[in-house]
Amino acid sequence: MFAYYFELALRSLKRSRGLTLLMVLAIGFGVAASMTTYSVFRAVSGDPIPWKSSKLFVPQIDMWGPTGRSPDGEPPNAMDYADAMALMRAHRATYQSALYRISPSVVPADASKHPINVGGHAVYSEFFPMVDMPFKYGNGWTAEDDTQRSAVVVISGKLNDKLFGGENSIGRTINIEGKDYRVVGVTGDWNPQPRYYDISNTGGFNSGSEDVFIPFQRAIAVSMPNDGNTNCNEVPAEPGFVGLQHSSCVWMSFLVQLDDAAAVQAYRQFLDGYAKDQQLAGRFGWAPNNRLRDIPAWLDNQHVVPSDTKVSLLVALGLLVVCLVNTAGLLLAKFLRRSSEIGVRRALGARRSEIYAQFLTEAGMVGAAGGVLGLLLTGVGVASVGWVLPRDIASLARLDLSLLAITLAVAIVATVLAGLYPTFRASRVQPAWQLKSN
Secondary structure: OHHHHHHHHHHHHHHOHHHHHHHHHHHHHHHHHHHHHHHHHHHHHOOOOOOOHHHEEEEEOOOOOHHHOOOOOOOOOOEOHHHHHHHHHHOOOOEEEEEEEEOOEEEOOOOOOOOEEOOEEEEOOOHHHHOOOOEEEEOOOOHHHHHHOOOEEEEOHHHHHHHHOOOOOOOOEEEEOOEEEEEEEEEOOOOOOOOHHHHHHHOOOOOOOOOEEEEHHHHHHOOOOOOOOOEOOOOOOOOHHHHHHHOOOEOEEEEEEOOOHHHHHHHHHHHHHHHHHHHHOOOOOOOOOOEEEEHHHHHHHOOOOOHHHHHHHHHHHHHHHHHHHHHHHHHHHHHHOOHHHHHHHHHOOOOHHHHHHHHHHHHHHHHHHHHHHHHHHHHHHHHHHHHOOOHHHHOOOOOOHHHHHHHHHHHHHHHHHHOHHHHHHHHOOOHHHHHHHO
16 A cells, blocks of 8 residues: 555655645755754764763862862862872772873984874873773783883874884884883774863863873873963962972873772762861861762763754754744645545545555655755755864764664654644545535
8 A cells, every 4th residue: 555655645746846845945954954963962962981981980179179169169170290199099999090181292213204293191001991992003001111100102093104104013112202112002993072081181072183192100200291281279389390290280180990889989988088188187278079970970060062062953953843844834735735635535435544644655755855855965064064163073073874864764754743733634624525515
């Protein structure tokens, strides 16, 4: 029967080409607008490490007191050097790492080539298993390398391609800021968005590369400067990088892995105990005001999803609703204009369910055509979001198979839903009235 209904729907759509075109355009533009904004919203609001995000936590310590808190009482979203080192020494988590952003220069072995400016982080060895870093060659360094401040480095596959032509470079050396570092690992495809491990410096989204990872204590020892944000509640007493370490300025991120609820509770108690110890020592003159949030809660607290994308999504969904209402009105006019045809079919024995099936098939065909148009317009929209959104966010929008399937499904389902009332009205046509009047 579906083939019969399909043929009837096709004939009907051909008889009203102008009306059909209007409905297809309405559905196409409405679906394209909503799916384009959804592609951006999906990218910025997704869980960057869904299989592990509930085990990764960001601790916050209130080292500034009431005068340095945000209006809602939140402590700083980063750490100073003293507190970060105290947490590292205590080692109360399964894995943990302090980290800060670096931007050194890599000098190629070929003297004819210019130095390469790269981005990356100074981290501890536990950072790699904590974030499930994929490796193409080798692995991260060891805890002993942390302690010995070894001149080792993990580089990205992209940098490996530039320096070594993509070959296995484990054991080879690269010159970073005038000093030789031994390559111990080459990362695979890894670019989590949002960058949950360093929200304070990236804001969640950053198009900069993560080409080098250097042992934290090694970077401190050679005074590799911080390339991220530095916030101070008072001017450091000493100048330079050493003065930054001795100050109360916050400039580094901290990430821990806690495997179960008991570990989370124990770590909260540890943070409160640490803050009380600092209070007794005279460093803090206020009661503990710590925070410990997992990655989803941390991203929400830091408002990583831009408000612009939320507003744009709501506006686009509103446009889709308007388009569906218009489509429902056009379908209602189209179906009721065929009352005489419906009356004849009913008089010949067609059931209301068959009338329903016929007209819903027609609505579905309109939706499918609108969906195809919506796919094309969505592709144009995704390619053009950079005109209205920041580049770092716009670059995350992708037109993949899942988005294509969702776009087509939304168009068909939405149009069928819009056609329910017109189809209901059409199925209620009384055949006796139509035969008598005609």
